Amino acid sequence: MSTTITETATINNPKPDQPDNAPEHCPGTESTDAGKASACEGCPNQTTCQTAPKGPDPDLPIIRSRMAAIQHKIMILSGKGGVGKSTFTSQLSWAMSADDTKEVGIMDVDICGPSIPTVMGLVGETVHHSASGWSPVYVQENLGVMSIGFLLPDEKNAVIWRGPKKNGLIKQFLKDVDWGENMDYLLVDTPPGTSDEHLSCVNYLKESGIDGAVLITTPQEVALQDVRKEIDFCRKTGIPILGLVENMSGFVCPNCKGESEIFAASTGGAQALADEQGLELLGKVPLDPRIGQSSDYGLNFLEEYPDSPATTAYLDIIDKITQKVE
Amino acid sequence: MDLDSPVVKRLQNVKSIILVLSGKGGVGKSSVATQLALSATTSTNAKVGLLDVDLTGPSLPRMLGLDGHSVHMGLHGQGWVPVHADRAGKLSVMSIAFLLKSKNDAVVWRGPKKSAMIRQFLADVKWDCDTLIIDTPPGTSDEHIALTEHLAPLADRIHAVIVTTPQAVALSDVQKEITFARTVGIPILGLIENMSGYACPHCADCTNVFSTGGGESLAKREHILFLGKVPIDPLLVKLLDDIKILQMKKEEQAKQGGITLSVQDQEAISTTLIERYQSIPTYKVFESIARRILEAVH
Known part of the structure; x- marks a missing residue:
């Protein structure tokens, strides 16, 4: 193979609402200046930008008034999949709702791979419609859950949707779900990545305020690398980061009690990343095989195994989070 | 179906295309894709291409030690030259990570831009390989739809390998991916149960960290070939x-x-x-x- 190498290829990685071929000072397609700014002269997208509907989304005020009733909104994020976002969300919700005076809700915006119904023990539940909107599924009196899993006729169903349809559903979750009066915490469980679901949540929730994001990772470098991207996403979109949680951190053999690292923190783990990025490491949760089992059966791990070191770690982290947002 | 599309022209000499799929994230798709590529280059004479279409969380360059490499433009419209992972040039790799200025950069893109990038990866990269292994992100959305659309004319050469971990939470997502593959008509070659058990280095006692056997029973239930269990290997x-x-x-x-x-x-x-x-x-x-x-x- 003989190829003469000429130049290095890179991609423009502009703001989310700037097209790839946008000029240098593009105001962004969502700006009121779109198509009209001086930078737009000669841009191939000028006509599209000029004719596209402008102004604020008419649904935004509805979302704002719905969300205004919720005291705190916390997003659970991670660049990487399978690091324990949904498991952490469930523990957080159980710990918060252990206080009878608090109302807690979980919104699962992982449209293609909703895990929340399984980890909360709600598989097969359906959502009811009423005059005041969709009613979440309640685990207990003060803990409500909303997920696309409740809207599918069968667990086998794949949701083969492109971005806009996913965004439509997220908007509906925010606009039409009746979370009740005065909810204290809304926990938003997200899919891995930095794409449609994340942008939509941020765009729709920003106006009514997001308290912050908790970033979940596992100790190995391959996972940390994706979390770095999620940190960049939070900074680009202006979401405060409450801190990092290192999951699956070390393993204690149930047979010989010997400790070992399954996912070795060879580059320093979440602590090194937190230091590097000036963030707080909220804590490390050791890998306990019973966490996975509890999640599979939809059980409250904290209540089932109060003496596990993982429970202590979880509760300590959850304490820090509630203190930070209060 | 467009038999003359740039994608079809570009991939005309590729004999087989293997999609590594899983509804769930973090089950080891990228590590399976990497290992499959390494095994293919060592055990056969085939030239292997490895394409990473996980645009917001690319892991392949990291796993192959290719961080910091960049992609070059060939002359005369030959397209992007993929990065070679070995000296013999038997394994070529393409990922969005090679195009980013900094590895910490988030790619905050909605669907249409992701779809356009994937079309470019298929049509504009100078793929010189017999087998093309494609590593996908979790889910059944834009990336997956884009791949199936562009590769539709090559349907007779495409196969999917499904990766799962044994626990129920993963299986329900993987089930959805199987439904997806069947809906779009990609034949499923088999299923791998990854992270199945972990041998303690102190006592060699095997713990089922994420339970075990779930993948095997899913394969049985869905009449899919079970390719095997891979234990967690620190x-x-x-x-x-x-x-x-x-x-x-x-x-x-x-x-x-x-x-x-x-x-x-x-x-x-x-x-x-x-x-x-x-x-x-x-x-x-x-x-x-x-x-x-x-x-x-x-």
């Missing part, structure tokens, strides 16, 4: 992470000259990734799985 995690540490040490040594590398490190640097991969326990387990996959597609 040595594999270490192997893939070590590349970065070695690179960091090497760079530091070059910069300051004062740091002496241990004999182990020196050995590790002088042996290739493929050689080191062949020395860990997972290699043997995975080799038989890879052989079954490659026999089936060739």
Whole structure:
């Protein structure tokens, strides 16, 4: 193979609402200046930008008034999949709702791979419609859950949707779900990545305020690398980061009690990343095989195994989070 | 169906395309894709291409020790030249990570931009390979729809390998991916149960960290060939992470000259990734799985 190498290829990685071929000072397609700014002269997208509907989304005020009733909104994020976002969300919700005076809700915006119904023990539940909107599924009196899993006729169903349809559903979750009066915490469980679901949540929730994001990772470098991207996403979109949680951190053999690292923190783990990025490491949760089992059966791990070191770690982290947002 | 599309023209000499799929994230798609590619290059004479379509969380460059490499434009509209992972040029890799200015950059893109990038990866990269292995992100959305649309004219050469971990939470997402593959008509070659058990290094007692057998029973229920169980191997995690540490040490040594590398490190640097991969326990387990996959597609 003989190829003469000429130049290095890179991609423009502009703001989310700037097209790839946008000029240098593009105001962004969502700006009121779109198509009209001086930078737009000669841009191939000028006509599209000029004719596209402008102004604020008419649904935004509805979302704002719905969300205004919720005291705190916390997003659970991670660049990487399978690091324990949904498991952490469930523990957080159980710990918060252990206080009878608090109302807690979980919104699962992982449209293609909703895990929340399984980890909360709600598989097969359906959502009811009423005059005041969709009613979440309640685990207990003060803990409500909303997920696309409740809207599918069968667990086998794949949701083969492109971005806009996913965004439509997220908007509906925010606009039409009746979370009740005065909810204290809304926990938003997200899919891995930095794409449609994340942008939509941020765009729709920003106006009514997001308290912050908790970033979940596992100790190995391959996972940390994706979390770095999620940190960049939070900074680009202006979401405060409450801190990092290192999951699956070390393993204690149930047979010989010997400790070992399954996912070795060879580059320093979440602590090194937190230091590097000036963030707080909220804590490390050791890998306990019973966490996975509890999640599979939809059980409250904290209540089932109060003496596990993982429970202590979880509760300590959850304490820090509630203190930070209060 | 467009038989003359740029994608079809570009991939006309590729004999087989293997999609590594899983509804769930973090089950080991990228590590399976990497191992499959390494096994294919060592056990056959085939040239292998490895395409990473996980645009917001690309892991392949990291795993192959190719962080910091960049892609070049060939002359005369030959397109992007993929990065070679070995000296012989048998394994070429393409990922969005090679196009980013900084590895910490988030790619905050909605669907249409992701779809356009994937079309470019298929149509504009100078793929010179017999087997093209495609690593996908979790889910059943834009990336997956884009792939199936562009590859539709090549349907007779496409196969999917499904990766899962044993626990119920993963299985329900993977079930959805199986439904997806069937809906779009991609034949499923088989299912791999990854992270199935972990042997304690102190007592060699095997713990089922994420339970076990779930993948096997899912395969049975769905009448899919079960390709095998792969236990968690901390040595594999270490192997893939070590590349970065070695690179960091090497760079530091070059910069300051004062740091002496241990004999182990020196050995590790002088042996290739493929050689080191062949020395860990997972290699043997995975080799038989890879052989079954490659026999089936060739």
